[in-house]
Amino acid sequence: MIKKFKNIKGGVTLPHKKGTSEIPTEKFPIPKLVEIPMQQHIGACCEVLVNKGDYVYVGQVLGDTEKFVSAPIHSSVSGKVTQIKDITLYNGAKSVSIVIETDGNQNLLPGISKPDIATKEKFLKAVRSSGLTGLGGAGFPAHIKLDTKEKIPEALIVNAVECEPYITCDYRAIIEEGNEIVKGVKLILEKLSIPKAYIALEDNKPEAFNLLKELVKQDARIEVVMLATKYPQGAEKMLIYALTGREVPMNGLPIDIGVVVMNVTSVLALFKYCETGIPLVSRRLTVDGSGVMEKGNYHVVFGTYIKDIFEYCQGDYQKTLKVLCGGPMMGITAESYESPMIKQNNAFLFMTQEDLDFIEETACIRCGRCIDACPMGLMPLTLNKYALAKMTEELQKYNIMNCIECGSCSYVCPAKRHLVQSFRLGKELLKKAKVKNG
Numbered sequence: 001m002i003k004k005f006k007n008i009k010g011g012v013t014l015p016h017k018k019g020t021s022e023i024p025t026e027k028f029p030i031p032k033l034v035e036i037p038m039q040q041h042i043g044a045c046c047e048v049l050v051n052k053g054d055y056v057y058v059g060q061v062l063g064d065t066e067k068f069v070s071a072p073i074h075s076s077v078s079g080k081v082t083q084i085k086d087i088t089l090y091n092g093a094k095s096v097s098i099v100i101e102t103d104g105n106q107n108l109l110p111g112i113s114k115p116d117i118a119t120k121e122k123f124l125k126a127v128r129s130s131g132l133t134g135l136g137g138a139g140f141p142a143h144i145k146l147d148t149k150e151k152i153p154e155a156l157i158v159n160a161v162e163c164e165p166y167i168t169c170d171y172r173a174i175i176e177e178g179n180e181i182v183k184g185v186k187l188i189l190e191k192l193s194i195p196k197a198y199i200a201l202e203d204n205k206p207e208a209f210n211l212l213k214e215l216v217k218q219d220a221r222i223e224v225v226m227l228a229t230k231y232p233q234g235a236e237k238m239l240i241y242a243l244t245g246r247e248v249p250m251n252g253l254p255i256d257i258g259v260v261v262m263n264v265t266s267v268l269a270l271f272k273y274c275e276t277g278i279p280l281v282s283r284r285l286t287v288d289g290s291g292v293m294e295k296g297n298y299h300v301v302f303g304t305y306i307k308d309i310f311e312y313c314q315g316d317y318q319k320t321l322k323v324l325c326g327g328p329m330m331g332i333t334a335e336s337y338e339s340p341m342i343k344q345n346n347a348f349l350f351m352t353q354e355d356l357d358f359i360e361e362t363a364c365i366r367c368g369r370c371i372d373a374c375p376m377g378l379m380p381l382t383l384n385k386y387a388l389a390k391m392t393e394e395l396q397k398y399n400i401m402n403c404i405e406c407g408s409c410s411y412v413c414p415a416k417r418h419l420v421q422s423f424r425l426g427k428e429l430l431k432k433a434k435v436k437n438g
């Protein structure tokens with residue numbers, strides 16, 4: 001399957017800024033209050049299954065829905081539900097959230113035990129019960145991704161590329177829990193009858209590469225592949241292309257071309273659930289940026305407020321100008337320190353003037369660099385023009401929905417055009433226009 005392409009079309013070379021990569025992960029203290037939104041994934045919002053005043057345990061289901069694309073949401077703490085309210089998440093999504101006053105005991109839900117994964121159906125059911133959604137940031141429910149129906153994938157691709165600057169949580173997961181990751185890969189291969197797995201990393205992580213190579217050397221089904229470092233190689237479609245030379249069709253899925261892709265931290269979380277029965281209630285999070293003193297990776301329970309993380313990491317409110325949820329290329333600016341951390345958050349970057357490029361946007365000089373950088377073969381300058389002019393038919397014609405919002409075009413643009421922001425706006429306009437026109 002591997003075609004040795006090893007290089008995506010377009011893309012850019014970025015400074016790595018992975019200053020937290022050699023700092024061991026620290027357990028973040030359980031906060032006094034957590035707030036757990038019912039929308040933490042792509043798909044339907046969960047319905048609240050607890051009431052104000054209830055005592056809840058770690059691992060207890062707080063919300064779920066019958067709707068197909070969704071995943072249950074569990075309590076990350078033990079304590080008392082003090083409020084059920086509406087919230088706007090860091091990414092602008094509206095949700096109901098459950099506020100819990102923690103008792104600090106982290107009492108596990110009585111009766112939690114290893115799930116029955118004897119058959120493929122039981123395994124997929126267990127994946128759903130774990131609450132696992134794509135931990136690389138996409139937030140797609142894992143049980144849907146792994147349910148390939150009658151198709152047997154040719155290969156599982158484990159995405160350990162982590163190509164955004166600053167973010168090192170996947171790298172730390174490999175260094176600290178590589179053995180469990182490899183066991184997770186084997187488990188998925190067995191349960192889904194997949195014959196081959198490729199764990200892909202970029203060549204700026206030689207230690208992780210060597211460790212994984214050592215761990216898989218007895219298993220011919222698993223290959224560790226080192227790719228040249230290039231952004232946005234960690235984007236699913238890019239990674240598939242880099243490894244196989246195959247392109248996922250427009251509106252298609254990786255399984256359409258014979259592969260399933262999972263983020264490396266998702267594989268780890270799945271393995272841990274199958275070993276313990278404790279659902280997804282916390283994750284490794286990179287905290288970085290010049291706004292905080294104590295940069296590093298932390299195991300944080302979901303629902304922890306950004307402000308608690310910022311203050312624990314000795315953040316400076318005066319200096320910090322921007323809180324990025326995710327990396328500098330694809331991350332979203334949080335509106336408020338009061339937002340809680342959710343499953344999709346792999347990093348919080350507290351950016352100061354030092355970190356940010358404040359050059360003002362100027363007129364496009366039609367240099368064409370954005371076109372060369374676009375891994376999706378789009379015309380960013382043209383899309384920018386039509387997005388700003390709100391011309392939805394033209395946006396459709398120039399395939400704006402194919403934009404993966406990687407930011408490579410913005411990065412190379414000498415005029416500092418705010419291209420990605422305009423594409424997000426353009427996509428929203430196009431979606432609304434489609435709804436309006438039926």
Ligand code: SF4
Binds near residue numbers: 367368370413416
């Ligand atoms: S890179 Fe910037 S200045 Fe150059 S064509 Fe694209 S939008 Fe215009």
Ligand code: SF4
Binds near residue numbers: 378403406408410423
């Ligand atoms: S147009 Fe979209 S996909 Fe292309 S480089 Fe810009 S952000 Fe990335």
